[in-house]
Amino acid sequence: MVLAELEVFQSRPIAPTRRVALGSCVLPVTPAPGFGGILLGAVAGAFIAQVDDDLHADLDRLSHQLELGQSIPQPRLRHRFQTDHIGLTRRVHRLVGDGERMHLDLDTSDGTSPGPQVLAVVYAAGRLPIESRGPVMRVIRRGLRWRGRSHDGLIDAISGRGSGLVTALGRYRDPEAWALGVLGLAGPSPDRQAVQRRFRDLLRVAHPDHGGRHSGAAERIAELSEARRILLVP
Template identity: 55%
Template sequence: MMLAEVETFLSRPIAPTRRVAIGRLELPVDPAPGFGGILLGAIAARFAPEIDSDMHAEILQLMSQLEAGNSIPQPKLRHRLQEDTVGLQRCVHRVIGEGEHLEFQFDEDQGTPAQHVLCAAYAAARVPWDVVPAVMSTVHKGLMWQGGSESALLAYLSGRSGVVAISSVGDPVSWALAMLDLRDSQSASPSRKDVQRAFRTRLRAAHPDHGAADDSAAARITELTEARRILLG
């Protein structure tokens, strides 16, 4: 199942003028940053280590200008953003889900790292205006990523801990209610006391001393703790 997708068009590396164009964007961002913001952050994390170090500061400045809604004169950072896609190579990055597992699919055969990062920044400015800051912040986090596993990157970009499930990103409140077995609560918003009570009950059940498997206990406890954090704020 495709959860988010970014289509861009990029000039070939040998072209005298580097050009980029933004194509179709499938970037769900509710609740922010959503799968869309996480995909853009992951694009930045994947390609930023391969761009010149002196370009990082320029990209951060561009992102601030985009977030403020400023008009960006072209070319910018030695690349021209345009609408015309004639002569450009199509490139698609996406995040897909299977069950509760998320996986990034990067098209690494087209374009240059700088083109990919720039397109992530430009795409972040095209989401609904009220969530641009949250999505741009996720791209910024991607630029700062120090490396690690894909699951660690997902947790880092989403602000979650442990293994990140699809439902915890797409509908974190419903996921948290399910984790703590509160979906059938008479109140749509369980009280702080109800959340704490449910957390303690589920925590006891997840502990190896109460019969839970040792190899899954740590991950389960991490999920329960994250669910409590989401509901209590």
């Protein structure tokens, strides 16, 4: 089962002008960072070690600029970002769910240049809704710091959730059961008052203004909000 997909178009390594473009992308990011954010962070981590070290600081800077919605001068990282795909080579990267596990299906065929793949990741995140962009960019920046080799370890590292990935897959297969688990409610179909009351209690615990940890707070609050939404849909 394909959970997220990123389509990248790049110029051939021997082309005189280096170009990169985005194609069709399926990047679900609710609750943030979602499967889309996990895929983007993982693609960044899978290719970053092959990108010239002197370009890493510019990648980090670009991620912050796009997160803020700033206009980006071209080229960046020696590549020009464009919308036209003509003459460019297609690469597709996927996050795939298999039972209770996720794995990466990355296109590493001959001629796949690492720079365009990482650039495409950052530009794809820059196109996301503003409320999702921050959490997704944070996951991407984890990927940019990755120096390991195992793709399975990469998914755990960039998501920051470890075994919680099983919960994410559970949400995809059975949203109501996932939501009940997130809110710690007995099912099926608790009444609206119970859902609202439990949501407020857990939100208070998670929110930094009430003593919750800053690290992961945005993701936890988004998760609680999504669980409440699922259970309160008429």
